[in-house]
Amino acid sequence: MKNKTLSNRIANELMEFIREGDFSVGEKLPNEYELSSLLGVSRNTIREALRSLASRNIIDIRQGAGTFISQKKGVADDPLGFSFIEDRRKLTQDLMQIRCIIEPQIAALAAQNATLHDIEILGNLCDELEALIRKRQDFTQKDMDFHTQLATCSQNIVMSNLIPVICEGITVFSSIVAESEFEQTIKSHREIFHAVHERRAADAQQAMLFHLLYNRNRFIQEKNQ
Amino acid sequence: MKNKTLSNRIANELMEFIREGDFSVGEKLPNEYELSSLLGVSRNTIREALRSLASRNIIDIRQGAGTFISQKKGVADDPLGFSFIEDRRKLTQDLMQIRCIIEPQIAALAAQNATLHDIEILGNLCDELEALIRKRQDFTQKDMDFHTQLATCSQNIVMSNLIPVICEGITVFSSIVAESEFEQTIKSHREIFHAVHERRAADAQQAMLFHLLYNRNRFIQEKNQ
Incomplete structure (x- = not known):
């Protein structure tokens, strides 16, 4: 855990935000701009953190439409390798x-x-x-x-x-x-x-x-x- | 599967490359430059694809040292959500x-x-x-x-x-x-x-x-x- 990068840390904070915000499947998240001011980090960092949550099937990023809670409920693709x-x-x-x-x-x-x-x-x-x-x-x-x-x-x-x-x-x-x-x-x-x-x-x-x-x-x- | 982006496709090709190359745990992968010419895409795309494999615990990216096959054998963090x-x-x-x-x-x-x-x-x-x-x-x-x-x-x-x-x-x-x-x-x-x-x-x-x-x-x- 020593080399945890900033975007990893922010990804965890976003997870916390999603859990506490009681979002339901398919619900839309605040946009990058709002999240960036909410967590006090750059939009680039937010974007990278969102991408990491997307790759874990926690959220779906739909180009042009926004970011939504994924139906896959955080169960990874091929989770057991x-x-x-x-x-x-x-x-x-x-x-x-x-x-x-x-x-x-x-x-x-x-x-x-x-x-x-x-x-x-x-x-x-x-x-x-x-x-x-x-x-x-x-x-x-x-x-x-x-x-x-x-x-x-x-x-x-x-x-x-x-x-x-x-x-x-x-x-x-x-x-x-x-x-x-x-x-x-x-x-x-x-x-x-x-x-x-x-x-x-x-x-x-x-x-x-x-x-x-x-x-x-x-x-x-x-x-x- | 329709909206599969280029970097997703490249991530899958890299997976295939790793599987066929019979890499063992801890083994080092070719560098970004080599992978980019191997797969015929930009280093940016390679980097993004590598990041996605890293978030799935297939590889470890160690700053300055290179990219290695992860000990976690592709079992995701919190794989079942x-x-x-x-x-x-x-x-x-x-x-x-x-x-x-x-x-x-x-x-x-x-x-x-x-x-x-x-x-x-x-x-x-x-x-x-x-x-x-x-x-x-x-x-x-x-x-x-x-x-x-x-x-x-x-x-x-x-x-x-x-x-x-x-x-x-x-x-x-x-x-x-x-x-x-x-x-x-x-x-x-x-x-x-x-x-x-x-x-x-x-x-x-x-x-x-x-x-x-x-x-x-x-x-x-x-x-x-």
């Missing part, structure tokens, strides 16, 4: 292992803690996911949204930040999906949703574990081919 | 919940997968931790090192990036530690270490779960006082 890991297959395996550890517990917590509104959103995602699969369209993003919403349902704030990171890290490991696998994917998500909806925590946990192990086994089979 | 979460008590609780889910499994994997060298390092950390506790000195960092090393022992590369993030997020919740609690902390870590050392995965898992629940209960008791 996956792009630094060279062995992609090992990375995928390790991420799957982590999902098998965390997500069944999330499903149980979701069944126990979800609000009615949370469950409604989960149900809609389940429908949309099913529609995409039936049309044989790319459902990767919707799948991730389902798992992220389940994390939100758990009411553990860290989980809802962590799950997208872990899901995103798993590169799509197969473009060839058998017809039976499409059906199984639909069925698994439905089962998880129904268990959450009916507050059956133990069933939600096991349905999730089955879903993840099914995918892991597909991955292992492909590897051995 | 904890500083954005206002309710610190809820954050601590949620992080504890995650630790209770993940770390017992890590301990089991560690007992199963650790190399002899991994175990030796774990043993040393255990000794150092114990020495600090006996001298009643601050052992927060050493405690975190122990848990991180256990994650390394698991041979899951993502775990060893994730665990420090989760441990660090838990603010020290008590400065008053009873004498009996010091002893229990020493005992818990010893038990985990011995189980890993003797490849008793099930025991390692339970020792870790006990250790974490013990701390969680201390936290809950304080809350209710």
Whole structure:
């Protein structure tokens, strides 16, 4: 921390300012000029500090429009440094292992803690996911949204930040999906949703574990081919 | 992705360059001048791109000395946006919940997968931790090192990036530690270490779960006082 530059220090002060100012996602920050007189530093320093907050996904700088609180809530791009890991297959395996550890517990917590509104959103995602699969369209993003919403349902704030990171890290490991696998994917998500909806925590946990192990086994089979 | 600026694009190209160049931690990168002619853009653009990689902890820029591959291996500062979460008590609780889910499994994997060298390092950390506790000195960092090393022992590369993030997020919740609690902390870590050392995965898992629940209960008791 010895070599902390001025702009780093100002970036921290801006963070403090944002936290205390209770800004909500998408809200606009004061402009560079105002911030510069507020913190008593040059506009250049403010600009550099803002850029550093932008690179941490705390704010969005939109050319000509101003500076806004980012939707990414400060979760960095590739926050855990996956792009630094060279062995992609090992990375995928390790991420799957982590999902098998965390997500069944999330499903149980979701069944126990979800609000009615949370469950409604989960149900809609389940429908949309099913529609995409039936049309044989790319459902990767919707799948991730389902798992992220389940994390939100758990009411553990860290989980809802962590799950997208872990899901995103798993590169799509197969473009060839058998017809039976499409059906199984639909069925698994439905089962998880129904268990959450009916507050059956133990069933939600096991349905999730089955879903993840099914995918892991597909991955292992492909590897051995 | 539409508004990707030039320096963002160059930052990605630099990432690619680093990955393909097989640079190791601490290794020096070519200087701005060389990078600028290598990628065919101005030194200003290179400088901005380098700054963005530095803010993502991929490289360290040392004034006057050059640019080096960072020891942080691209794991961002506050990667999951904890500083954005206002309710610190809820954050601590949620992080504890995650630790209770993940770390017992890590301990089991560690007992199963650790190399002899991994175990030796774990043993040393255990000794150092114990020495600090006996001298009643601050052992927060050493405690975190122990848990991180256990994650390394698991041979899951993502775990060893994730665990420090989760441990660090838990603010020290008590400065008053009873004498009996010091002893229990020493005992818990010893038990985990011995189980890993003797490849008793099930025991390692339970020792870790006990250790974490013990701390969680201390936290809950304080809350209710």
